[in-house]
Amino acid sequence: MTIARTFPRGGIHPEEHKEVTRKRHIWNAAIPSHCIVPLLQHAGAPAEATVKRGDRVREGMLIGRATGSISAHVHSPIPGVVTELRDLFLPSGVRSTAVVIRLEGEFDRLGKAPQRHEWAKLSRRELLGLIQEHGVVGMGGASFPTHLKYRLPRGRECTHLILNGCESEPYLSGEHRLMVEHPEEIVEGLQIAAAILRPDHVAVGIENNKPDAIAAVQRLVKERGLDVRVYPLKVKYPQGDEKQLVRAVMGEEIPSGGSPIDVGAVVSNVSTVMALFEAVCLRKPVIERVVTVSGDAVANPANLKVRIGTTIGELIQECGGLVKEAERIVCGGPMMGATITDLSTPVTKDTSAVLALTAAEVHAGEETPCIQCGRCVRSCPMGLEPTLLYKLIDHREYAASVENGLADCVECGCCSYSCPARIPLVEGMRSGKQVARTEGLLP
């Protein structure tokens, strides 16, 4: 029996709300009559449309080509006709052009037996090419193009490849279900990643609240005699943040301002590795993903396999609609997700969840003066003092806030969540970083 690890500093134990969906099988959501596919679904530059109004597209066809050094391809989730190219706001508040496709014609993949492709004989280059070609990006939130992440910087070596199965955000259970229902695909995806990165160690980090997922992955690793170590982790948010996961699994800290590769680590989450498997073995682009639809206002919470470009309104409708007054509709987890007000906002590659939260779940409250309780300081996994940073930013002391570690803030939300005075600490950090950037204090 191994002792469960975790990261040492801060962290919180919010109500999990996972019990609602953790046992629900992933089911296929209805194919929407229209898909709204943003060309910016990744970190970096938006893809450039390769189709125009009136064009016919096939399922999985390239509709947006990566441009610039950091970018990713975008594919059509459904067969049909391009009805328009429309500008819209993504949940993050960023503007993007979206290709709107009306469903029409025949599916190339849906309903047909997938054809398996062997990958053992492929070179690293070829594997990276397949990943790039099929538009695989990090599906945990940062959306960094995977082919770029796996193309290590010169002189850097990957010692640890870590599969992130934490899913530490409350409510979410899509990745939990993927590990339980599709361990073969995920483990094979991990093997492909290992073939590219050639790490010394392959690790899987899964929180203890998913014993069935731990068991499923462990069993498979044993059956196949793989050199993969599964680490059960103590439940604590934000363990799914790569900085904390690296600390928990490797016992090492990523230097301030650095990335995991600085300590030899590459971290990918379950959905990403699943997409990687599909790209390489099924030659399938990222045109769908698993989304948890939950929250007390939703009639029938569920885990759905959803075509990219399906609207959030359609997803909620598919889960029985809203049965209670929803105070917030959230795209993503409750700790780092964004609210949306337009239900025609589409699901993108990084949409892990759609939550309709009631006032009773949100616990919003009037802002009061800071009572110096220190909850924010004790909850910060980065060892920052959010109350101090907030005051510095409030007083426009941006240089001092940077000196006190503003750039290290990962915006995980622990401080704001814990604050009894409901001070918008994370919002403060975000705007502080923005100003610091424009003043040249931060890169």
Added chain:
Amino acid sequence: MSTGSRSAPVTVASSPQFFDSAHTRRIMWTVSAVLTPAAAWGVYVFGIHAFFVLFASIIAAVIGEGVMARILNRRTLRDGSAVLTGLMVGMTMPPAVPVYIPVVASLFAIIVVKWTFGGLGSNWMNPALAGRVFVYFSWTPAMTGWTMPSTLPQADAVSGASMLGLIKQGLSGTGGHVGSPLRFLRDAGFPVSTTDTAVTDWLNQHVLHALGFSIPGGYVDPFLGNIPGSIGEVSAALLLLGTVVLLARRIITWEIPASYFLSFALLTWVFGGARYGTGLFGGDILFQLFTGGFILGAFYMATDTVTTPLTSAGMLIYGGGAGILTFLIRFYGAVPEGVALAIILMNVFTPLINRYTRPGRYGLSEGRR
């Protein structure tokens, strides 16, 4: 409701999208609520005047808060902090104190200690305790005249004194040879309730006998609150009950009470007996914990978030320091209790403690900066 109409909620908010149920207002009102049984006990054993004292303290605090908030154009009464401060002032008053004294204490606490520094969250000293200390030094006779609880047999020889006050007098009277505090009090004619005798006998016969020891009479009265003292400090039992709620709801954390208790208990055990003439390692911890407002201080006053350090390490240092100061004042100082003074003295050190107990940052190998 349906989503068909595309009507979505209008809340646009930055992450996170949900919060811990703890809220400033809820914290303040919960602390007030769990203090109420101990305050009610004070009214029960000391009489209706104790109620007027509590009432006047709260009203004065609320009026003070209302006036200051009005002047500064803020809305603060609903946060509950003024009621809590008033209640705490009242609970630290002697039961028979003239009502104008708690009124002055509350007004001083709210207007001078709290609002001249900017209101809730900005004061650097615990308002209730600062208010109490202010009137203690202003009207010392009135603030040191105690009432026997109705649950004790009346004893003229010791009327008007508190247990710790009697012991402090005894220290000069006996040339520093008080001996065991309980025995000293018995010899001075301090009464014991029939409840104390009955409970002590029962404990000795049914519980402690099996463990091979027994306790003398006299501990049960201070535990239950059958002793003279401030209105809200006497019932250690009811105060401890309230702390269970505060700890369970994570309104207070364990660090300050634990380190306060440990340092005070350790010093009392090692040196307390020496001071009373019975040698090292013989201090009466239990007696010292249940008297002189220790429980009220350690669990309710020393845990005031505004005036205490931010980190666990800082809180442990703070509590430890408060324990040392309480011991020094109570055993060697001029004041018999020492809790209030120790806490507000430690308040002064809070910024310093914060400075030296900043959390270690992730990813900075060679310490800070």
